[in-house]
Amino acid sequence: MTDTFHARPATGAPGTIRQPKIAVIGGSLTGPVVALLLLQAGFDDVAVYEATPATANLTGGLIGLEHAALDVLDRLGIGQDEFVAHDSETIWQIPVRHRRPAARVRRVYPGRNTTWTLLHTALARRLPAGLLHTAHRVTGLNAPTGQPALHFTNGHTATCDLVVFADGRSSAGRRLLDPDRVLRYAGYIAHRGHAHLRAPGLRDFLRLEPGPGCQYNVAPVPGGLDWTFYLNASPAEYTDRFGAPPTRRVFALPQHVSPAARAHVDTRAQQLLPAEHAATVHATATRMAVPVMDIDPPTRMVWPLGRGHAVLLGDALAPVRPHTARGANNGIEQAAGLVAALTQHRKYRADLDAALHGWQRRHLPDAVAAVHQGPAIGARLGLGTTTGDTTR
Numbered sequence: 001m002t003d004t005f006h007a008r009p010a011t012g013a014p015g016t017i018r019q020p021k022i023a024v025i026g027g028s029l030t031g032p033v034v035a036l037l038l039l040q041a042g043f044d045d046v047a048v049y050e051a052t053p054a055t056a057n058l059t060g061g062l063i064g065l066e067h068a069a070l071d072v073l074d075r076l077g078i079g080q081d082e083f084v085a086h087d088s089e090t091i092w093q094i095p096v097r098h099r100r101p102a103a104r105v106r107r108v109y110p111g112r113n114t115t116w117t118l119l120h121t122a123l124a125r126r127l128p129a130g131l132l133h134t135a136h137r138v139t140g141l142n143a144p145t146g147q148p149a150l151h152f153t154n155g156h157t158a159t160c161d162l163v164v165f166a167d168g169r170s171s172a173g174r175r176l177l178d179p180d181r182v183l184r185y186a187g188y189i190a191h192r193g194h195a196h197l198r199a200p201g202l203r204d205f206l207r208l209e210p211g212p213g214c215q216y217n218v219a220p221v222p223g224g225l226d227w228t229f230y231l232n233a234s235p236a237e238y239t240d241r242f243g244a245p246p247t248r249r250v251f252a253l254p255q256h257v258s259p260a261a262r263a264h265v266d267t268r269a270q271q272l273l274p275a276e277h278a279a280t281v282h283a284t285a286t287r288m289a290v291p292v293m294d295i296d297p298p299t300r301m302v303w304p305l306g307r308g309h310a311v312l313l314g315d316a317l318a319p320v321r322p323h324t325a326r327g328a329n330n331g332i333e334q335a336a337g338l339v340a341a342l343t344q345h346r347k348y349r350a351d352l353d354a355a356l357h358g359w360q361r362r363h364l365p366d367a368v369a370a371v372h373q374g375p376a377i378g379a380r381l382g383l384g385t386t387t388g389d390t391t392r
């Protein structure tokens, strides 16, 4: 057995293993959940490093969380009234023909909808002062003295016993640990918008399917409506409309949305969607876009590193297509499993390697399943291509 935690002695009960020093990379959703669970479990040498000066609303918008993830948040003391603005469980699936809605089918979602902003705010306000280090972008990782060492673009270096990479779809951790798994553009775009419109009758999530090559989702969020409009586009079209190739600009922020991109989305909405939804799109001032990406399924989540370890989780492990509605769910469930494994090690002297590999064995199949599910849903909707544009 290797005990890789060689940090400060534990101050807790006799028999517990010394406190490891844990660095969490990424301050969006998965990272703060890991950090808060670690603190709750009694790990007190935790730091979160976030690349941006202030965590930015990159992924934005509506996020459906299933019961397992909701329960993790509940156990952190984050009540749903704080991050669920509309407590509907209903998804209306609506075929659309010639811009007219056909008979709709009601589905019951085993969870609730939140938004990135509500959830991130609820998590961030619970992080103790001094835990989050913004403007710290990881670029390198090694273990020259046996202890993992992180290197940041600002010149800072931090040593630790465990590195938890929760740094999202363009993860530096994945590039360093699992470099052969590169993002491939899937051939379509999730155009997104927040319309400052009142829709008093709308409580539920609407999923409109106008036919091959298009899907439109809309739901109420605080202050208006959140919509996502999926449309096919070649890599060249993405580049023309958003200023850089999809594999480089993995989030197109409002400043990247060109007038041509805006006009294209308005035109397609006018051609494909019922008038009220086309009007919502048209009235939306601030827009974003997310190129849908694929990646080879992960084969591991844990890497030994000197006397320590590094792990990947959340979108850093496997950014899955948005239709699966599994990205944030996977990250939160993996975070809870990781902290359970580390707790068994620290509190009851479970073998650390075995605990981490047990965690991997439990969570890898779900991540792999979600990676496979995305292209299957895309194919059913006529979205995307099988060829891909790759990057490193």
Ligand SMILES: Cc1cc2nc3c(=O)[nH]c(=O)nc-3n(C[C@H](O)[C@H](O)[C@H](O)COP(=O)(O)OP(=O)(O)OC[C@H]3O[C@@H](n4cnc5c(N)ncnc54)[C@H](O)[C@@H]3O)c2cc1C
Binding pocket: 025, 026, 027, 028, 029, 030, 031, 049, 050, 051, 052, 055, 056, 059, 061, 062, 063, 064, 065, 136, 137, 138, 139, 166, 167, 168, 169, 170, 171, 172, 190, 192, 228, 290, 313, 314, 315, 316, 322, 324, 325, 326, 327, 328, 329, 330, 331
């Ligand atoms: C349209 C759309 C709809 C979605 N719907 C759902 C849904 O219904 N249900 C669901 O579960 N998921 C959904 N998702 C996916 C969900 O948004 C993501 O899975 C989730 O945001 C991932 O969280 P994360 O914290 O792992 O990564 P991210 O949110 O990507 O955060 C990564 C963080 O790491 C930081 N970072 C990046 N690189 C570095 C570095 N080198 N050093 C330090 N910090 C770094 C970033 O700045 C960022 O703050 C959807 C996504 C989209 C686009």
